[in-house]
Amino acid sequence: MDPASTLHLAPSFRDDTRYTTLVVTGVDLEVPLEADLDDDPLQDDEVALDGADGSRRILKVGDPDVRLDPGRRLYLYRFRDVPKGIYTLSVRLSDRSWAPILSGVLVTREGATHGGRPLSTSAAPALPDEPPREPAEVDPADLLDEHSGDFVDQPAELQQRRG
């Protein structure tokens, strides 16, 4: 079992008035990555979210939490239920080695930011049994005005120009 899900508590008496606070949700952090970066038709790109505490989560194309945004040729990697902390995002294209693309991602109670700029998150409780979305049902026209965060694989100056 994940050690982070083992919680140490003190019991209470009936006439106590204090409640122990448990925070039971995180944010959903969505990482857009340009599709088919290496012109590989069998793309198996992976994105890793590394916490400063040593935790690591990896999503790869084909996972339920990765969806294609065909209108913008983006894969959206959705890391669910991310707790507060400092993170580094890395990508691995095909069988190449991991390459950091964004370090110092800060997740606080306000959401996720990088360099003071907000990243795309959702504060809704993340339910793991939510069915994956069907890309075919997404109308690309509906996505044009949707803010999905920065292109994390773009150079910083390009991100600033976009911002």
Added chain:
Amino acid sequence: MARQPQVTSGRAIGTPAPGVRRITRRAPGNPSPGPARPPASVTRPARPPTRTRGEVASGVGGLPAVASLGGVGMTTRHVAKQGETVPGIAARFGFADYRVVYDAPGNAALKQRRPDPNVLAPGDVVEIPDAAPKEVAGRSGQAHLFRVDVRPQILRLVLRDHAHAPLAGVSYLISFEGGADSSEGSTDAGGKLEAPLPLGARSATLEVLGRSYTLLVGHLDPLHDAPDGGVGGLQARLRNLRYYSGPIDGIAGPATRIALGIFQHDHQLPADGEPGDATLRKVEEIHGS
């Protein structure tokens, strides 16, 4: 000289925990047939001898034998281990009301240092007073039912989301160890829930929002005056608040400092990662214990 039959005092002193062996005191004037022992009427020293009982005295099932030695004058000291609370220790020594132990004069310093009897640090010494005998009249040859009034304990929680907003109307299930007892329902408008704690329960499983958490009841360490400097207690609270996901090892490493720094950032404190007084007060306030 003819050997006399052994007689026990037979005085009720409360109901010990299940499986606990009751020790009875020989009545004066009925010497043991074994090695010679001083009779109970021997003058005792003015200051009763003290013995420490941590792992020492064990009864049935690993529980300590009940020190039902009213009048013997032996003060027992119990060294708290991880996961122990004053009410739990008191119950194991046969006291239905923990306040008999917590309010004992010998625990005045402990009470001052640990204002919450449910939050002890490993190594805290709890003095166990002599049990006061209680006599109950009853006809012989009949069965008698004795009821012990134990002060019930509960889990009192408030569930919050990532932004610390209360999670109202969220279904939960708490299953206590062994699976015999459980509590389920929905949080109220303030995200609060209360679950009665079965006697002796020290762990439970909380299922909420599709996730499962192991709750170690009584394992919360204090933030102050602890052998590890309060770091373990800090880590546990930061974990409950989802700032920290590393081990609760009492070591203030980088992960702990980062977690504390983000907590400080979220609560408008200087984000230096140092557990200063203001930060610890805020952690205690936000966590609720």
